Amino acid sequence: MKLELLFAPELFLLLGSLVLFFLTLGDSRGNHSRSVATVIGVINLGLCLFCLHQQGELFYHAYRVDLFSQFFKLIIAAGFLVVLLLGRALKGVRDGVRSEYYLFMLLSVLGLVMLVSSVELLTMMVALELSSFTLYLLVPMRDEATGERAQMEAAVKYILFGVVATGIMLFGMSYLFGLTGTTYLSYLLPQLRFMSDQPAVLVGIVMVMAGFFYKLGVFPMHFWVPDVYQGASNETTAFIASVPKLAAVALLIRLVTLVMPADHNMPLLLTVLAVGSMLYGNLLALVQKDIKRMLGFSGIAHAGYLLLGLLIFKDAGFATAIYYIMGYLVMTLACFLVICKVSAQGENLKIEDLAGLHHRAPLLALTMAVGMFALAGIPPFVGFMGKFMLLTQALKHGYLPLVIITAINTAISLYYYLSVVRVAYCTDTEDRPMVPVDGLTRAVSVVLMLLILAMGLAPSGILDLATSAIHGMPGGPFL
Amino acid sequence: MDFLILNEGFRTLSALLVLPLAGAIVLLISSSVTFARLWTLLITTIIAALSLPLYWGFDVSTARYQFGEHLAWIPSLNINYTLGLDGISLLLVLLTTLLMPICVLASWKYIKTRVREFMVCLLILETSMLGVFIALDFVLFYILWEAMLIPMYLLIAIWGGPRKVYAATKFFLYTLAGSVLLLVAIIALYIKTGSWSIPLMMGQEYSTLFQTLVFLAFFLAFAIKVPMFPFHTWLPAAHVEAPTVGSVILASILLKMGTYGFLRFCLPITPAATLTFMPYILGLSVAGILYGGFTALAQSDMKKLIAYSSVGHMGFVTLGIFVLNTQGVEGALLQMINHGVTTGALFLCVGLIYERTHSRELDAAEGIGKFMPIYITFLAFFSMSSLAFPGTNSFIGEFLILAGGFSQSKIVAGCAIPGAVLAAAYMLRMLQRITWGAKSNPHPEILSDLNLREVFTLAPLLVFVFWIGLRPEPFLSVMHTSVAHLLEQVHQATPHLMTAANLLP
Numbered sequence: 001m002k003l004e005l006l007f008a009p010e011l012f013l014l015l016g017s018l019v020l021f022f023l024t025l026g027d028s029r030g031n032h033s034r035s036v037a038t039v040i041g042v043i044n045l046g047l048c049l050f051c052l053h054q055q056g057e058l059f060y061h062a063y064r065v066d067l068f069s070q071f072f073k074l075i076i077a078a079g080f081l082v083v084l085l086l087g088r089a090l091k092g093v094r095d096g097v098r099s100e101y102y103l104f105m106l107l108s109v110l111g112l113v114m115l116v117s118s119v120e121l122l123t124m125m126v127a128l129e130l131s132s133f134t135l136y137l138l139v140p141m142r143d144e145a146t147g148e149r150a151q152m153e154a155a156v157k158y159i160l161f162g163v164v165a166t167g168i169m170l171f172g173m174s175y176l177f178g179l180t181g182t183t184y185l186s187y188l189l190p191q192l193r194f195m196s197d198q199p200a201v202l203v204g205i206v207m208v209m210a211g212f213f214y215k216l217g218v219f220p221m222h223f224w225v226p227d228v229y230q231g232a233s234n235e236t237t238a239f240i241a242s243v244p245k246l247a248a249v250a251l252l253i254r255l256v257t258l259v260m261p262a263d264h265n266m267p268l269l270l271t272v273l274a275v276g277s278m279l280y281g282n283l284l285a286l287v288q289k290d291i292k293r294m295l296g297f298s299g300i301a302h303a304g305y306l307l308l309g310l311l312i313f314k315d316a317g318f319a320t321a322i323y324y325i326m327g328y329l330v331m332t333l334a335c336f337l338v339i340c341k342v343s344a345q346g347e348n349l350k351i352e353d354l355a356g357l358h359h360r361a362p363l364l365a366l367t368m369a370v371g372m373f374a375l376a377g378i379p380p381f382v383g384f385m386g387k388f389m390l391l392t393q394a395l396k397h398g399y400l401p402l403v404i405i406t407a408i409n410t411a412i413s414l415y416y417y418l419s420v421v422r423v424a425y426c427t428d429t430e431d432r433p434m435v436p437v438d439g440l441t442r443a444v445s446v447v448l449m450l451l452i453l454a455m456g457l458a459p460s461g462i463l464d465l466a467t468s469a470i471h472g473m474p475g476g477p478f479l
Numbered sequence: 480m481d482f483l484i485l486n487e488g489f490r491t492l493s494a495l496l497v498l499p500l501a502g503a504i505v506l507l508i509s510s511s512v513t514f515a516r517l518w519t520l521l522i523t524t525i526i527a528a529l530s531l532p533l534y535w536g537f538d539v540s541t542a543r544y545q546f547g548e549h550l551a552w553i554p555s556l557n558i559n560y561t562l563g564l565d566g567i568s569l570l571l572v573l574l575t576t577l578l579m580p581i582c583v584l585a586s587w588k589y590i591k592t593r594v595r596e597f598m599v600c601l602l603i604l605e606t607s608m609l610g611v612f613i614a615l616d617f618v619l620f621y622i623l624w625e626a627m628l629i630p631m632y633l634l635i636a637i638w639g640g641p642r643k644v645y646a647a648t649k650f651f652l653y654t655l656a657g658s659v660l661l662l663v664a665i666i667a668l669y670i671k672t673g674s675w676s677i678p679l680m681m682g683q684e685y686s687t688l689f690q691t692l693v694f695l696a697f698f699l700a701f702a703i704k705v706p707m708f709p710f711h712t713w714l715p716a717a718h719v720e721a722p723t724v725g726s727v728i729l730a731s732i733l734l735k736m737g738t739y740g741f742l743r744f745c746l747p748i749t750p751a752a753t754l755t756f757m758p759y760i761l762g763l764s765v766a767g768i769l770y771g772g773f774t775a776l777a778q779s780d781m782k783k784l785i786a787y788s789s790v791g792h793m794g795f796v797t798l799g800i801f802v803l804n805t806q807g808v809e810g811a812l813l814q815m816i817n818h819g820v821t822t823g824a825l826f827l828c829v830g831l832i833y834e835r836t837h838s839r840e841l842d843a844a845e846g847i848g849k850f851m852p853i854y855i856t857f858l859a860f861f862s863m864s865s866l867a868f869p870g871t872n873s874f875i876g877e878f879l880i881l882a883g884g885f886s887q888s889k890i891v892a893g894c895a896i897p898g899a900v901l902a903a904a905y906m907l908r909m910l911q912r913i914t915w916g917a918k919s920n921p922h923p924e925i926l927s928d929l930n931l932r933e934v935f936t937l938a939p940l941l942v943f944v945f946w947i948g949l950r951p952e953p954f955l956s957v958m959h960t961s962v963a964h965l966l967e968q969v970h971q972a973t974p975h976l977m978t979a980a981n982l983l984p
Contacts, residue, residue, distance in 0.1 A: 379622035
């Protein structure tokens, strides 16, 4: 009984994907698949909540169930459910493959859920590939009319960059294995600390981390981001932009704990990556016209902010990073909710297409404004609290120049976030149609807005949970 | 927590913060326009009534923070919800609470579209403005300080004039960009002291370099807000495009946050740096006074004229603060209130004409004295107050500031004197043209005199003009102890630097 409970969310998702697989054989329009997927999403959320405090190890210690993994599974489940709900109409996906769309998305979630529990390099690899390859498939499923062939280019870029990142990661794993003779993180950890003066250790770890930098869109592994965001259908982008990044952060935290806290090279490297991501993302976002592309660049910048939490090698920093990525998930989903609803046929939106949104759909306009202000890091929203705590932690450990650069970046980023709000609130509709908003969308957007506000005003609960999750990790006691 | 006198019983300060928000939430549910107006008026009036006991219950004999409240908020980071009031913030809080009902009345007919949303913005704005003045925890302060920009941005960007989007964006970017480094300074202070409590950050031994950096971050944020010359360029744009009430709030309350910031943070937290930078800031103040005066003299747009006059008036306030003696600081504090009353009233007056002629041009308002005698009476008194005519409120403030200025540095004060003359020149020029001006205004038929509601919006402000002008003691008495304590903090920390400052001619 205990064993099943440990593995319950994964088992359930596997079962769900089998059901969806049988549905793909008949249900080409995807109506049943949608309902089934939504039900799976809801039950999965409940299961993850139920299994939150499970503890244990499976599969010869390759698979670890602890508060850290279960906490991430819960957030992934919540994010998955919201993505399902906001993309219900699946406007931008070809009619014939909608059923398969749900199947692959579910499999990708399964991969991510397994990824956060993997504490062995090969398990990690397998889980990552499961989540990645299904994701690669989602991108070209966009229909011709709205994708304008950009989806094919995006898919090719996504898969090529993805495979390269995986290759680098495997290369790094071979280093680690060669140095220690083991692939288990729990055995790697003490051995690597013992030989931390060898440069090969750092090279190996960084190369493994590169695979997750790719998922998170950290400079210089960011090249896929703008094109894939733009080329994939709105629903797919909402997924790519949110849920996989959670797992990437989880794994980055696991890997960073392999490094000796006293090591100087790793913080330096992460600092460089953080500054590069912030500057690159924010400066290029300034000139974007396509809103998804802009959010892509903004995502790169946010990945840079997030690295601030990782590079100080303290439990408080990791906990803040977890808090930040949760906040980022909520803020991004709020923005994508609006994009998915405003886009009538699933086409890409220019920023100017939001004109007069306050009149066409007041609630969506408010959601967009809250999301954008939150992403810009304006209080009292979660984006502010997250950034504030990251800055506090970084400054506490003496990264004054980095903190100042981050603050300046916040100022730069204001312009493009504000311009979206400006278009939504201060322009005329110019014959753009009203946006129909159904009850479910209303509910989801209100919930997302309340979450953005509540997480910003009362971060304590999440922080405490995240901190105890960090302490429960194999590397936790060393922090 | 010996700096705070905890409030037993009714938590007035929390009520001041929560009530507007609660009112805004109720408004979100309702849909009637009339209800929105009446409800907002009711809420703001209740808040004004609630805030009056703060004055009566205020203990003038102590410099500690009164009516204090203290709750843990984010324990892991030692962030608390701390509120308190001292002689520096008391009058600003009262100014805010008393001005808000007037603002609602003034927007009664002026705002015709999206009334409900407008009122929601006003109420949220009130919460954050009050919060800035009563927060004693730096994180709480910063959150409210920045959150305030959102409703203000919307006020200008949605209900503003033709170039509203440009003005609102400039306002938002300018002020927010100025305060991102403030955040870094706050965090740096926290790391030094281990606490976010503003009073606990005062009177600490910081190194000179640290003080200088923190002071510069503070200065940038607050100087943009004031706005001090040369950071003032957002102000005329925002004022001109904002709706009347937006201008009133901007001039009367938002600008005061900058000078409040100087008094609350720069002086007591970084006294050494304050003294180092004092001569430069005095120079900028004088530049602002003269620049504002000369520019106002050349304006044909009434709102722009008053906006530039604000730059000059606020120059007097910063001058008073940075001469660092009792008269100067008390005069500056009083002048903050005066400017809030007088300039707010002047913006209301311009708004009243705008509602009738739909123009802010001085030319279009020429010679309306014949048709609107009551209006002209009000305008005349407020203009007199603006140019610091003896008997009105601004006279007391400017007199104290200049007196303080002379005892610190004759040259600086002497340079500021022409500012007072300039104020007389530009205000009298405006008044003369509006009252007599051209022989006949082309549109006498639309120039109906003030109705009862409009008289009610202006009359309370006029009362304060004369009350402060003729008997300032009730207003000055509440600030004596706090100002004395503040100056003590500055001078105690830096006795050797004080002598250097005295060498200033």
